[in-house]
Amino acid sequence: MSINEEVELLKTVPIFSKIEPAKLKLLAFTSDRMTFDAGQELCHQGDMGDAMYVILGGSADILIDSPTGPIKVAELQRNGFVGEMAILCDMPRTATVKAHERVTALKIPKEMFFRLVAEFPQMAVEIMRELAHRVEDMNGKLAAAKAA
């Protein structure tokens, strides 16, 4: 896929939708487009992270270690993003992300991520929206777990 096609693809990703094309092109150019075979890990719980991933194709499982083995807590689809927590908070990865089927992902280095967020508050808002959704989702699950 050439960089122009990639830019077209990125435009359809919600968190990038408000970013001007020239910047998206820089993003595409400076970020690696990675392919993960089914079963390969995008990141591993406990490792230090220096990049976030935007899923461009395929799907991945989000797994959290538990005393009884890893538990699948969510699934990532196209346009989903993952790994932002580790680079936002400078902490180890909070979950393992494993490709469920062949995944294509844009790997955005920490440096580029902060630059984009600073330049395009709209992107920060999109990420906040997504994070809020996740918290809400968690709360729901927590309530369900408590009730059960």
Place this chain on the structure above:
Amino acid sequence: MEKNLFKYIWRHSRHEQLIILLLVVVAQIFYFVSLNIPKVIVNDGIEGKAFKTAPEVTFLHFTIPVPSFLSETGSLTLFDGIPLTQWPYLVAMSCLFLVMVTVNGMFKKSINTQKGRMGERMLRRLRYELYDRILLFPSAHFRKVKAAELSGMIKDEVEPLGGFIGDAYVQPAFLGGQAITALLFIVLQSMWLGMIVIAVLAVQAFVIPRLRRRVIALGRERQLTARQLAGRIAETVDGVHEIHANGTSNHERADIANRLGTIFGIRFELFQRKFTAKFLNNLLAQMTPFLIYLIGGYLVLFGDMQVGSVVGVLLAYKDLPGPVKELIDWDQQRQDVQQKYEQVAEQFEPDGMLAHELQVVPDGPIPPLSGDIVLTGVTVADDGGSKPVDGVSLVTPIGRRLALVGPQGGGKEALTQVIARLMRPSVGTIRIGNVDLATASEAVTGARISYVGQDVYLFPVSVRDNILYGLKRRPIKPAVYDESGRRGRERFAIEARRAGNPDFDPADDWIDYEAAGATGPGDIDRRIVEALRVVELEEDIYQFGLRGTVDPTARPRVAESILMARDELHARLADPALASLVEPFDRARYNRNMSVAENLLFGTPIDRTFDPDNIAANPHMRDALRRVGLETDLLQMGASIAETMVELFADLPAGHPFFEQFSFIAAEDLPEFRTILSRLAGKSIADLDPASRARLAALPFRYIEARHRLGLIDAAMEERLLAARRAFEENLPPEAATAIEFYDRNRYNAAATLQDNILFGRIVYGQAQGPQRVGALISEVLEGLDLRGAVVEIGLDYNVGVAGKRLSAVQRQKVGLARGLVKRPDLLVLNEPTAVLDSAAQQRLLDKILEVCKGRGVVWALSRASLADRFDQVVVLQGGKVTASGAPGDMTTDKNFADLLAAG
């Protein structure tokens, strides 16, 4: 060392000096004869005085005028001669003059050659002796001397001595002889003229040395200041980080400028005085001819002197100032050199030099140490009066494992150095069995004891040679020479002995394989690898091997097996799950994971000719591109890359890391490309000026389709680039083809690394964990073919760089440990060698080393007391004294030990 330079020279070169002196004496006879000839030519040959009484004169009728008390006639006849008339006589005499000049010249040449050889031999001897003394310096002395000053003294300061040594005795004899002969001649011609000449010379000999006294003192100062300057420069280099970190470079500049100013002052005064002396000298020298003309002329006019005699005197005198001046020079040089020699010798005579006997070459293997290690009242006092080790007494069987613990500087570090004999106790004795460490030869301690400290020094050779360094105490197997090589080596050895140098041959095999438990060069690497495994360095060396290159002509079997690994790897890559990891080199296909330049070359550049940075301007490459009509397309591609880059990076600040990571164009060049592009707008690229075209043309060569993804190379473009690849290879003249090694599936590529040879392709961009997975795959393939060992062997060739700087600190320590282990010592003395490792690795290494040294002695100064439980005995050292000692199990009640444990 001999204090007096002349005695030193006489002791080591008297035979040669005497032979040369003899030559000088013989030369004087010929010289005297040659002086007489001009007189005879003028008087008899030209003026014809002798022909006034007889038509013929005997030629070669040699008479030497001697005072009348030796011979009644006043001359001594050497040869009766051949009778000749005037003209033939003149011709014969002139020819004789020429012959004599030649003979004199040949004498001079022979004397100078011999002098030179003798001087060089003495210089060699002196330099060797000085170096030899460095090896015998007590270790404490190295805290006081600067390496640069020592090497400067051996290299530069003794150099003029070499020139002088040849002249030390010969010069005064030769010049003196010449001067006396000339004087004698003058006196024989005319007593008066002789007296005048002698008087002027006396004044010269009295005045000039006085003028030069200050010159000598200045010379001494010059030498000292220059030596200190060398030391200061070395300090700047060694301390450069401190200078930068503290921002004190200007303070250093001030110091050096100040020193240079002092040196300038000294040198300038030196010149002034030298030229003043020269002026006076010349003036006095010219006084004599003036007097000879005047008085000689008077004697011819009014006395009984012949014109020929005056000419002879003048000629003799012309030779005289030379020798006399040189004699004065010689005397000055003598004082200068003597003082230089004394100064240098003084620096090489520290107190407490080691005895020479400690370093004699052993005649055979050293028997193992056995019995007890017995320390009796060992005390080490340093310069400051403190005692790092204070009255330590200890008895332990040599085969035990001894842990030394205690606070930093409490004595454990110093004690290991004392046991390894790097430090000598000021009081007390150390014995191991029946060996007294005070007098034992270094060959014994070097063979049977290993010491590894906190800061291992590595020589700038390969890892292998660094590890084997501990085995090179004597030549084991003589080097093999062919007939002419052997004769050359013998001559070399004879010359070495003449100069008092040892005649060891560094080309001999010095490696004591037996000591390492090997039988020869064939299996020594196995022993090295074992040691590497113990210190966990084998993987690193394997990686060096993968990154190393092999000369297939020197190691055909390795190259061959690497080709097997290549086949095997590519067979595995046929698996669809792995195929996406590597894009193999294929002559018939464009490789999207290689740059355009690499695709066009399709080979590894051997030198700078086809370096990717230069390739755009390379005439062969440009020719190939022209042939397939790609030039304009590449220019177009360059323009489109420039456009994208200007667009993408336009508002990034200069110095942003993206420029270095991603851009084809450096930040400072961006405006230039913007100008080029604006000039191009709407115009044909062919109209652009050549300089701009060259800038654009260079861009596409670094473009990698899979990485940069600008979509510039489609299938059609690939085909055309492949055509250019073929055109380039086909039209490359043979002499240029040597600068590139083309990729060939069935050939080992000597210019590429082992890893690239196995891979024979490129790792595909954007595959998660691609390089790691490929690395693992290569490792697997090599294991499967049993080739890992071969790769490690290549890795052992890795050069560690100056002081091992090409290795990390951890790797350096590990190489040091491997060096200590490979010689299988009876006693392994370790002074916190693993302190730079993380604590888990420290513990692992400690266990492995103790395991491999089972049954042999280990003395280990530990930084962490908690590791002491693995040892047979623990000794606690505090303030240089032993405060507790015992088996680890019995130590738990000791308060000091408990404190140390609590501290970690």
